[in-house]
Amino acid sequence: MSDAAQQAASAAQALQEAATAAGRAPSVHNTQPWRWVSVPQALELWADRSRQLHVADPDGRLLTISCGAALQHACLALRAAGWEPAVHRLPDPAHPNLLAQVTVTGHHNPAAQERRLMQATEQRHxxxxxxxxxxxxxxxxxxxxxxxxxxxxxxxxxxxxxxxxxxxxxxxxxxxxxxxxxxxxxxxxxxxxxxxxxxxxxxxxxxxxxxxxxxxxxxxxxxxxxxxxxxxxxxxxxxxxxxxxxxxxxxxxxxxxxxxxxxxxxxxxxxxxxxxxxxxxxxxxxxxxxxxxxxxxxxxxxxxxxADPDQPPIAQTPRLPGERVVREGRFPKP
Ligand SMILES: Cc1cc2nc3c(=O)[nH]c(=O)nc-3n(C[C@H](O)[C@H](O)[C@H](O)COP(=O)(O)O)c2cc1C
CATH class of the missing domain: 3.40.109.10 (NADH Oxidase)
Structure with missing residues (x-):
């Protein structure tokens, strides 16, 4: 494999790993209303309307805020892994459920603070x-x-x-x-x-x-x-x-x-x-x-x-397994 092909393959893998790491993000009622689609050299973030709170959140404000939290987690995961992400938000007016496209533009030297924040994704609750x-x-x-x-x-x-x-x-x-x-x-x-x-x-x-x-x-x-x-x-x-x-x-x-x-x-x-x-x-x-x-x-x-030091640690809420949230190809359009 050429150097360029090897670089492209490891960037693609980093994007997929970032999408999986983003699963720890908070979401309203823990609905996890996001789906990631891995396309050549990019990751797409889609809103999953089947997980929208249609009564409490008819406009999708909280759904989209939740997806934004996952997007930030994914970008942090890329930086902590040594990649510089670029985000294109709401790239296609024809597909409003396509919330963002993430690509990597090159290598990034992770700061100690980014590594700490990445650790915080495991502790946050x-x-x-x-x-x-x-x-x-x-x-x-x-x-x-x-x-x-x-x-x-x-x-x-x-x-x-x-x-x-x-x-x-x-x-x-x-x-x-x-x-x-x-x-x-x-x-x-x-x-x-x-x-x-x-x-x-x-x-x-x-x-x-x-x-x-x-x-x-x-x-x-x-x-x-x-x-x-x-x-x-x-x-x-x-x-x-x-x-x-x-x-x-x-x-x-x-x-x-x-x-x-x-x-x-x-x-x-x-x-x-x-x-x-x-x-x-x-x-x-x-x-x-x-x-x-x-x-x-x-x-x-x-x-x-x-946080009250006298309180016991709190349980972690469940998350969808990565294979249910990240897939290759295109997200089914509504
Ligand atoms: C947009 C948004 C709105 C939320 N609103 C509330 C809320 O009103 N009350 C509450 O107790 N938790 C709220 N949460 C917290 C979620 O219930 C919580 O993130 C989810 O259950 C996952 O648990 P975790 O944060 O412990 O990982 C909200 C989270 C998000 C992202």
Whole structure:
């Protein structure tokens, strides 16, 4: 095999491995709504609408944010493996489910920080328990914000009245969601049980009762088995992840930013909980929009808190096996 052919073969293999590594990315209700297609010298990221929350997320905002998180994981995996990725977002207007094309443009000398963030992909998880009483250091929060900014997003911190308004909005969004029988049925499909089919949120990461927090987390409409203790997190930092616009490209970039700032937080020992029901319900999304006072469009609310050292480690949620998510050829068009 010529040098060029050998180089092309190892780049193709790196792309496939990156797609598999991206499986660890977070997604709404652990739906993992992405599919990767390996085509000559490129990797395509497709939205899998069969895994969309059609009731809670009819526009596909959270689906696309989830796919963006997988895209950021894949690019990080390429850099950590010594390849420079290039991403073409929403490359084909005729196929809106084709979210991105990833190619490699050459070799990359991985920085120590990239290797650490790659390790963080294995440790990152969603923690719905109250955090420790101690506040996350302001300097760490700034580094997390910078990680979001580097991906074209930003984080807006909430305090005082803003935090009170968020608490009211989150409770209202929970009520509206649970009052809708279609939404309850959809949540029932994805949440709870032992999740033998590699997707969804198993009982062991769903709180056994409502945790004591300033802002209510998502009410899944069922109790799990996750012990939450008596602690009350009062020192958490809540921030709105926002973008300049509210279209599919913004959602994809928001997902990349979510992933980048979550991995940075993991590396800094800070636990993250996304709150998306406030974004799903149009009326509460508008409350967030007003809080941003014209600077951008809300994508998600994120809670940052110091992981409580007295709590046991949390279980990892399941993932689809690589061969179900990465394939060669073309994705079946809808
Ligand atoms: C776009 C998005 C929205 C999410 N919204 C919520 C939420 O409202 N409440 C919650 O408890 N977890 C939420 N999560 C966390 C997912 O449930 C979690 O990522 C998924 O179950 C996989 O588990 P892991 O993060 O521990 O790997 C969200 C994640 C993403 C990416």
């Amino acid at each position: 969603t923690d719905r328990r109250p955090s420790a009483e101690q506040a996350p250091p302001a300097q760490s929060i700034e580094l997390i914000r910078q990680a979001a900014v580097a991906e074209g997003a930003n984080l807006h911190p909430l305090s005082g009245d803003g935090l009170d308004d968020l608490a009211v909005a989150a409770a209202r969004a929970n009520e509206i969601g649970l009052a809708d029988p279609d939404q309850r049925e959809e949540m029932g499909y994805w949440i709870g049980g032992r999740r033998a089919a590699w997707t969804g949120v198993p009982d062991d990461v769903v709180p056994e009762r409502e945790p004591h927090t300033d802002v209510p987390g998502r009410d899944f409409g069922r109790r799990g088995t996750l012990a939450v203790g008596e602690g009350h997190s009062r020192a958490d930092v809540y921030m709105i992840l926002f973008m300049p616009g509210d279209g599919p490209k913004d959602w994809l970039r928001a997902g990349e930013a979510l992933s980048a700032c979550w991995l940075k937080a993991t590396d800094l020992g800070i636990a993250v909980l996304p709150l998306s029901s406030v974004v799903e319900v149009p009326a509460t999304r508008e409350v967030l929009h007003r809080m941003l006072a014209g600077v951008g469009q809300p994508m998600l609310v994120l809670r940052f808190g110091m």
